[in-house]
Every structure is written in C-alpha cells, then in structure tokens.
Amino acid sequence: MTGKAAEKNLRYRAAGLAAFVLLAALGFTLPRHTSNASGLASPEPQRRVVTATRPVAQRAANRRPRTDYRKFNHASSKHREQACDACHKFPSPNWKEARPTGDAAFPDVVQQPQHASCLNCHREQFFARERPAPAICSVCHTESTPRRQPRHPFPNPLETFNQTARARDFISDFRIFFPHDKHVEIVSALRPAHEREAGASFVNVSFARNGNRAQQKETPKQGEKPQEAKPNETSCAVCHQTYAPQGETEEEYATKPPPDLGEAFWLKKGAFKTTPNHASCFNCHSQETGVLPAPNNCAACHRLAPAPPTRPRTDFDPKVAAAMNVSDPVILRKWRRRTSGTFRHEWIMHADLSCNACHNVTAMNTLDEATKKVPILSCGGAGAGCHVTPTTAADAGALNLALEERKAKPGFQCTKCHLTLGREPVPKSHLEAVEMIKQTGGS
Numbered sequence: 001m002t003g004k005a006a007e008k009n010l011r012y013r014a015a016g017l018a019a020f021v022l023l024a025a026l027g028f029t030l031p032r033h034t035s036n037a038s039g040l041a042s043p044e045p046q047r048r049v050v051t052a053t054r055p056v057a058q059r060a061a062n063r064r065p066r067t068d069y070r071k072f073n074h075a076s077s078k079h080r081e082q083a084c085d086a087c088h089k090f091p092s093p094n095w096k097e098a099r100p101t102g103d104a105a106f107p108d109v110v111q112q113p114q115h116a117s118c119l120n121c122h123r124e125q126f127f128a129r130e131r132p133a134p135a136i137c138s139v140c141h142t143e144s145t146p147r148r149q150p151r152h153p154f155p156n157p158l159e160t161f162n163q164t165a166r167a168r169d170f171i172s173d174f175r176i177f178f179p180h181d182k183h184v185e186i187v188s189a190l191r192p193a194h195e196r197e198a199g200a201s202f203v204n205v206s207f208a209r210n211g212n213r214a215q216q217k218e219t220p221k222q223g224e225k226p227q228e229a230k231p232n233e234t235s236c237a238v239c240h241q242t243y244a245p246q247g248e249t250e251e252e253y254a255t256k257p258p259p260d261l262g263e264a265f266w267l268k269k270g271a272f273k274t275t276p277n278h279a280s281c282f283n284c285h286s287q288e289t290g291v292l293p294a295p296n297n298c299a300a301c302h303r304l305a306p307a308p309p310t311r312p313r314t315d316f317d318p319k320v321a322a323a324m325n326v327s328d329p330v331i332l333r334k335w336r337r338r339t340s341g342t343f344r345h346e347w348i349m350h351a352d353l354s355c356n357a358c359h360n361v362t363a364m365n366t367l368d369e370a371t372k373k374v375p376i377l378s379c380g381g382a383g384a385g386c387h388v389t390p391t392t393a394a395d396a397g398a399l400n401l402a403l404e405e406r407k408a409k410p411g412f413q414c415t416k417c418h419l420t421l422g423r424e425p426v427p428k429s430h431l432e433a434v435e436m437i438k439q440t441g442g443s
C-alpha cells in the first residue's frame with residue numbers, strides 16, 4: 001500500500017459519522033472512481049445489496065480501500081518510519097542452528113520478527129475474528145492453528161532459502177548499497193591461499209574461513225607462472241563468480257531445449273554472475289572486527305527500492321522463463337534485473353575480456369540502475385568490432401544488422417541481445433554507438 005493510501009485510511013478512521021455518510025454517498029454515486037483510485041477490483045456492487053440494512057457507519061467502513069494484511073510491506077508509511085531494529089532484533093536466538101556446519105555460523109538475523117514488534121499497532125488485526133486465523137498471521141506463518149504454527153522460510157540464510165519454493169517469486173523490498181570504490185583495493189590485497197602466512201591480517205584470515213573458490217581457482221598450477229592480474233580484477237572474482245557454469249561439460253543449456261530449437265534463444269549455463277551476501281560481508285563487518293557499518297546496521301546496506309512506476313524497465317519475460325522451465329531462484333533474481341536478457345558471461349569471447357571492459361565499478365552506484373547498465377559501446381569490444389561495426393557489410397555486427405532489419409521492417413524484433421526490449425523503438429544510445437564506431441573506424 002502506498003503512503004498516501006495509508007494516510008487516507010487513517011483520516012477515514014479519524015473522521016466523524018457525518019464524514020462517513022458523505023463518503024458513503026460519494027461511494028454510491030462514484031463506485032467506479034473509488035475502485036480505480038485504490039487500484040483494486042472492487043467487489044462492491046454485490047456487497048452493497050447485502051449490507052444495505054447495516055448501520056451507515058459500518059457500510060462506510062466497507063467502502064474504505066481494504067488493506068491486505070497477508071503481505072508485509074516495508075515501504076508503508078508507518079513501517080518505513082521505524083528503525084530496522086524496532087522489528088529485527090540482532091542476532092536471532094537461533095542463529096547457530098541456521099548455519100550449522102562447521103564454523104560457518106555467525107551472529108545474524110535468520111527469522112521473522114517477534115509478535116511484540118507488531119502488537120502496539122496491530123492489536124486489532126492480531127485479534128480479528130477471521131477464520132481459520134487472522135489474515136495478519138500469514139505474513140509470517142503458513143498455518144496458525146492452536147496446534148501448529150509453522151512459519152514461511154525466511155530469506156536469510158539465502159543458501160537455505162533458495163532451496164524453497166517461496167524463493168522463486170521472492171523480490172526484496174530493498175536494494176543493496178555497496179560502494180565498490182571503498183572495497184576493491186582492500187579485497188585486492190587478499191593474496192591467494194598458498195601465499196598466505198599464519199598471523200596475516202584479519203581480512204585474509206576471515207576470507208580463508210569461507211574457503212573462497214575464486215581464490216583457489218587463481219592459485220597457479222605447478223610450474224605455471226602466476227598470472228599478472230590487475231589488482232581490482234582479482235577482487236571482482238572474490239565476490240562475483242560465474243553462476244552454474246558449463247565448465248568442461250558437454251551440456252551448454254541451463255534446461256533441456258526442444259529438439260527443433262535451431263538458432264532460437266534458449267538460456268545457456270554460465271550466463272549470470274553471483275553476488276555476495278552476509279556470509280562475505282559479515283567477515284569484515286562484524287562486532288569482533290569493529291569495521292563499520294556493524295552487522296546490525298541493516299539500513300547501511302539495505303535501502304528501500306524505488307516504487308514501481310519509477311523503476312526502470314528490464315529485459316525479462318516471465319513467460320519465456322516458464323516456457324524454458326527455469327525455476328532456479330538465483331537465476332530468476334538476476335534475470336529479472338537485466339537490460340540485456342540474453343547476455344552470457346561464460347561465452348568464450350566474453351570470458352576472455354577484462355571485467356573492466358564492460359563494467360566501470362568506480363562510476364557505479366548500486367542503488368541507481370542507470371549507472372549499472374553496461375554501455376552498448378562495450379558490446380563493440382572496445383574497438384574489436386564485435387557487435388557494433390563501422391560497416392553494414394556481410395561481416396557486420398549484430399547491432400548494425402538489427403538496425404538494417406528495423407529500417408526494412410518496422411515490426412522487426414531485435415532478439416540477439418534482448419527478450420522484450422527488442423520490440424521497443426531503437427534507443428538513442430544504440431544509434432550513437434554506431435555513429436561513434438563509424439567516426440573512429442572501429443578503433
């Protein structure tokens with residue numbers, strides 16, 4: 001619910017009977033209007049007949065846009081005004097059980113807030129006469145009978161949550177604030193495990209705890225010269241690895257494609273990069289090390305996501321994902337955010353490039369989608385003339401070819417790099433990229 005609507009609700013409640021009568025009258029004359037304003041399909045026309053004999057005030061109460069108490073929203077005005085720890089107590093009493101293996105456990109929030117954090121404001125909803133249980137219980141419980149009160153899986157630890165059906169549709173109310181510039185140097189200073197000495201700084205030790213795969217991969221084989229990676233390139237792999245790679249296996253597709261696929265797009269393995277979570281962040285940001293922000297300062301890293309109308313469009317089609325039987329929650333979360341839905345990191349030509357050829361983390365603000373976009377010019381391969389070329393000859397790049405096709409056939413859909421955005425008008429950035437390559441001759 002929007003802040004405005006919540007405010008309106010409170011005003012309704014505070015209003016006297018006279019106002020209710022007036023609102024009810026308005027409701028009767030303008031039922032369509034009110035239902036549009038609340039954004040909900042109103043079941044009102046039938047209800048009106050049934051409730052005609054009830055007291056006026058109660059009828060008016062039914063006219064309020066009804067609040068859905070089954071789903072919690074952090075952006076509601078009264079919720080966002082509170083400190084995170086008004087509800088999330090750090091750490092949860094069961095943090096040791098949440099990551100039980102070896103020394104993997106660390107103090108963390110791993111379950112829903114307690115009843116006490118809601119009761120001050122929601123006594124009415126907690127004791128509502130609703131069957132089988134008050135609606136508000138289903139924010140946290142899958143069932144709440146006197147005998148059983150199992151809860152929904154909580155999205156942290158993510159590794160456990162990702163094994164549950166609820167993870168597939170999970171979209172966080174938040175975006176992560178992460179300043180790359182303040183971290184790449186610290187993380188680049190991490191040396192591969194074989195070089196690490198006993199008694200090294202906390203940073204090295206704490207990363208060793210996770211047995212970081214990326215670092216192990218970078219350890220040169222016997223007799224091989226250690227690779228001279230740029231410092232910040234080393235850092236990228238500490239936090240971002242290729243997710244579910246094809247590796248040396250034969251099977252390149254993420255799910256089984258139809259036998260008659262031909263040239264059509266089908267999601268391949270190794271398309272996405274992972275992002276780190278508490279298991280990495282809290283190595284350094286812990287109460288032991290004292291590195292700020294502290295782990296209980298949730299709002300330092302989690303910031304409310306922009307409201308839907310201001311969110312940028314992305315290149316994701318849930319129907320395509322369903323048709324391909326893609327149900328992996330890690331993939332779905334990444335895919336939903338893409339501007340280029342078909343890009344694959346593991347494709348050999350891409351994997352050989354430096355991350356910096358396509359990503360400029362110094363200029364990136366992780367809260368601002370526009371700064372996270374990969375410029376289309378980097379699809380030209382920094383002068384390598386891959387997808388953006390100076391000519392439209394036979395060896396022209398995918399963008400040049402797509403632009404030609406568009407010119408010939410206005411309905412042409414650009415499918416090389418896009419799933420849904422390829423149906424839209426050609427953006428200025430694409431035309432400018434071709435112009436730029438022409439002027440510089442592709443070098």
Ligand code: HEC
Binds near residue numbers: 082084171299
């Ligand atoms: C009024 C109580 C309340 C406050 C205040 C609150 N939360 Fe929550 N939070 C909840 C509840 C309840 C859930 C579980 C919701 C669910 O599972 O659908 C939750 C779930 C979450 C989740 C997992 C779901 C998601 O959307 O990503 C994160 C992350 C989170 N809270 C972070 C925060 C941060 C950061 C703050 C402070 C800026 C905060 N919360 C303030 C009640 C609260």
Ligand code: HEC
Binds near residue numbers: 072113136
């Ligand atoms: C400081 C008061 C306050 C606290 C504490 C509070 N809420 Fe709310 N909550 C509100 C208000 C005000 C609304 C808007 C009511 C309306 O629209 O009728 C609301 C709305 C809701 C809704 C409807 C959907 C939404 O988010 O707008 C749910 C569900 C909800 N609260 C659950 C909870 C739960 C669960 C807790 C405890 C973890 C909690 N609230 C704590 C004040 C509070």
Ligand code: HEC
Binds near residue numbers: 125134144
């Ligand atoms: C904000 C999340 C949340 C909401 C909403 C919620 N619960 Fe709970 N509930 C919990 C948590 C967390 C526990 C476990 C408490 C613990 O073990 O410390 C719990 C435990 C319980 C228990 C076990 C006994 C106890 O109190 O520890 C019962 C019974 C229960 N809930 C019933 C309900 C009912 C009925 C509703 C709706 C009226 C409800 N809960 C709403 C989070 C919630």
Ligand code: HEC
Binds near residue numbers: 175355361
């Ligand atoms: C200490 C961990 C860490 C290091 C090191 C790191 N990143 Fe990140 N990166 C993050 C986090 C956290 C996010 C935000 C994730 C989110 O929004 O969910 C992020 C976001 C990104 C994104 C945007 C992701 C998206 O969802 O759009 C890109 C691209 C990226 N990083 C590239 C890099 C590159 C390139 C490097 C090396 C120069 C690097 N990162 C180094 C932690 C790290």
Ligand code: HEC
Binds near residue numbers: 338339341
């Ligand atoms: C050839 C260009 C290219 C190279 C090289 C490249 N990326 Fe990407 N990367 C992309 C594109 C394109 C996206 C999707 C951006 C979008 O759709 O908004 C992306 C997305 C990401 C994301 C967000 C998650 C995802 O997969 O959507 C992360 C994190 C990331 N890249 C990290 C890296 C790291 C780390 C490296 C180096 C090891 C790297 N990238 C190398 C082009 C590249």
Ligand code: HEC
Binds near residue numbers: 177301
């Ligand atoms: C290797 C240790 C290390 C790891 C791992 C690490 N950080 Fe940090 N982080 C730091 C240090 C040191 C600072 C203080 C830097 C400064 O103020 O210049 C910091 C600062 C921050 C800040 C505050 C920046 C500001 O502008 O105030 C945020 C937010 C942050 N880290 C988020 C994260 C997140 C999210 C992760 C996990 C993806 C993470 N960090 C992982 C060491 C680390």
Ligand code: HEC
Binds near residue numbers: 285298
């Ligand atoms: C140092 C930065 C940092 C702090 C502090 C922090 N988180 Fe997170 N949190 C992250 C990152 C990074 C992720 C992974 C996001 C992703 O996978 O896209 C994450 C993920 C989560 C998730 C899993 C669901 C999701 O949104 O991805 C929950 C729940 C969560 N955090 C809750 C909290 C709560 C509650 C607090 C405060 C007690 C907190 N976090 C403090 C960085 C932080």
Ligand code: HEC
Binds near residue numbers: 414416424425
């Ligand atoms: C070589 C890959 C590639 C090809 C071919 C391609 N695009 Fe894109 N497209 C991108 C990338 C990368 C972005 C994100 C950067 C940007 O906005 O310029 C993007 C962004 C977009 C956007 C979003 C722009 C915005 O401002 O939100 C639209 C719309 C779009 N492309 C349409 C098209 C159309 C139509 C075609 C065919 C004429 C096409 N693209 C061909 C890679 C490609």
